[in-house]
Amino acid sequence: xxxxxxxxxxxxxxxxxxxxxxxxxxxxxxxxxxxxxxxxxxxxxxxxxxxxxxxxxxxxxxxxxxxxxxxxxxxxxxxxxxxxxxxxxxxxxxxxxxxxxxxxxxxxxxxxxxxxxxxx
Ligand SMILES: [Zn+2]
Numbered sequence: 001x002x003x004x005x006x007x008x009x010x011x012x013x014x015x016x017x018x019x020x021x022x023x024x025x026x027x028x029x030x031x032x033x034x035x036x037x038x039x040x041x042x043x044x045x046x047x048x049x050x051x052x053x054x055x056x057x058x059x060x061x062x063x064x065x066x067x068x069x070x071x072x073x074x075x076x077x078x079x080x081x082x083x084x085x086x087x088x089x090x091x092x093x094x095x096x097x098x099x100x101x102x103x104x105x106x107x108x109x110x111x112x113x114x115x116x117x118x119x120x
Contacts, residue, residue: 041086047097050079054104061111069111076105 001012005022016023041047058072079101086093 039090039092041082041091041093043082043086044092044094044097047079047082047086047094047101049097050075050082051094051097051100051104054079055100055107056104058104058107058111061108066115069108072104073108073112076101076103076108080105 001024002009003017003020003022003024006017006020008017008019010017010019010024014024054072054076056072057068057075061067061069061072079097083093083098083101
């Protein structure tokens with residue numbers, strides 16, 4: 001990176017030019033993009049995959065493959081706890097993963113309730 005005022009080469013991270021002291025004008029879009037990238041949770045893809053699997057396992061119960069909804073509930077719960085941790089730490093989490101994790105969790109719970117009702 002080069003200073004826009006005096007043209008001296010400078011550190012990418014510095015806020016002021018070391019040679020003329022001029023404040024660095026950063027490309028705001030580039031910075032926003034970079035901070036989003038940096039703030040994206042490292043669990044982003046895990047949340048998405050676990051969320052999808054939570055829904056899949058819970059839905060399998062409704063088409064006659066029993067007990068797998070317990071896996072759906074577990075995966076949904078793990079997804080929600082990962083997202084909650086990201087929320088607390090201010091990371092960008094996977095919205096789609098979160099929605100599907102909750103959906104899988106709820107569908108799994110409904111399957112448990114239906115199962116209990118049928119066994120009575
Ligand atoms: Zn300068």
